[in-house]
Amino acid sequence: MIPFSSILKSAITGDFEIGRVALAVGVVATVTTPIMFEFLDMYHNGWHFDPAVWCVVYPGGLLALSGGGLFFIGNKEKQVATAQQTAVVTAGATA
Numbered sequence: 290m291i292p293f294s295s296i297l298k299s300a301i302t303g304d305f306e307i308g309r310v311a312l313a314v315g316v317v318a319t320v321t322t323p324i325m326f327e328f329l330d331m332y333h334n335g336w337h338f339d340p341a342v343w344c345v346v347y348p349g350g351l352l353a354l355s356g357g358g359l360f361f362i363g364n365k366e367k368q369v370a371t372a373q374q375t376a377v378v379t380a381g382a383t384a
Contacts, residue, residue, distance in 0.1 A: 306362075308358070308361065308362050308365065309362055311358075312355070312358035312359070312362065315354060315355075315358065316354070316355055316358075319351055319354050319355070320351070323347055327343065
């Protein structure tokens with residue numbers, strides 16, 4: 290099993306990456322805050338829960354946030370790897 294801290298590190302430098310840490314914090318907040326707000330809403334409205342609204346709205350928002358974050362991190366990693374390959378090829382050509 291991969292330790293959680295290695296998921297937050299860049300594959301290229303091995304350091305913690307702000308984008309990955311922000312994504313992890315955002316995912317935890319995305320999962321916990323709607324549950325908290327729904328619980329408070331149910332408490333305020335006499336314990337009435339509408340499963341149709343919950344099932345339609347919550348997964349879509351979670352997918353948009355996590356998917357967008359993962360796309361941007363993957364895209365950045367690809368661009369850095371391409372830049373490193375270009376630097377190696379350029380250094381090899383001048384040697």
